[in-house]
Amino acid sequence: MYRKELFVFDNDRPVPACVRSYTQADFADLIRIQEESFPPPFPSELWWNEEQLNQHITLFPQGALCVELEGRAVASITGLLIDFDPDHAHHTWEEVTDGGYIRNHNDNGNTLYIVDICALPAYRKLGLGKLLMQSMYEVVIQLGVKRLLGGGRIPGYHLHASSMTAEQYVEAVIEGKLRDPVLTFLMRCGRTPVKLISGYLDDEDSHHYAMLMEWRNPFLPLQ
Known part of the structure; x- marks a missing residue:
């Protein structure tokens, strides 16, 4: 399980924060983050559901992180391991992430692939997205894989x-x-x-x- 405590900054005001692995207790917060982060015309069927989140914490908990502020998750990032071939780079989000269910996660993959990153709009000025991305870089190093990859x-x-x-x-x-x-x-x-x-x-x-x-x-x- 991943956990680090630090400060983020609201202008010059330090705010205690925790980057940690997310768990089943966070599911309602994680779904709310998706709803507020990706409003229409973004397709609502691409928001997380509980079955997908269960797959994340079961198949690859190292790739399921959130930022907690004031006792609740306000931002999240999710990944899986794949075996990436740069000579065959073309793919869709649906193909590479199994539609967000990550049942194709490969423990022996050479690449940590980012499925999703989002934060509640009210907290975006705190730099939570960059904090989560940097945390995933730490996971890349800890696992010894070649790269972090994802479609922006x-x-x-x-x-x-x-x-x-x-x-x-x-x-x-x-x-x-x-x-x-x-x-x-x-x-x-x-x-x-x-x-x-x-x-x-x-x-x-x-x-x-x-x-x-x-x-x-x-x-x-x-x-």
Whole structure:
């Protein structure tokens, strides 16, 4: 089980926080986080349900973390282990995560794949998403796998889709000419681009694209 206590900051005010493995007692809070984090037009059927959450804590508890503030979970991150081949990188969220049930989790996988990360909107200014991502980097190192990987939505793309391709939009974000709520956040967390994937997720704002982003284990060789 994972647990660390630290402070997050509300402007200059330190706030006690705990990053820990989530448990069945957190399920109601975790579902509420999903509902508030991904409002329509995001498909409601993609919010967590209790069966999925049970699979997370049973199959791969090391990849099921939350941030607790004032006695309740207010942010979460979930992952599974896969055996990733960079030469065959194209996939959908549904395929790689088993629709969020992670029954395809591979204890011998070489990659920690992020299924989901979210935080209650009221707490996002506290930097909880970056804290959770950094915590997952620690899991990568502890498990000795090659990388952390995941598909990052590009929800800002719908504002520019009439004037540029998805490839051009991503390039503009990476060059700092545009800012995307998710892609820019992942870059701030230390993730780097691998491949732009079409049809990754039913996500109208992203026009169903996602940028596959990784963080390499710095204690392992690149090959």
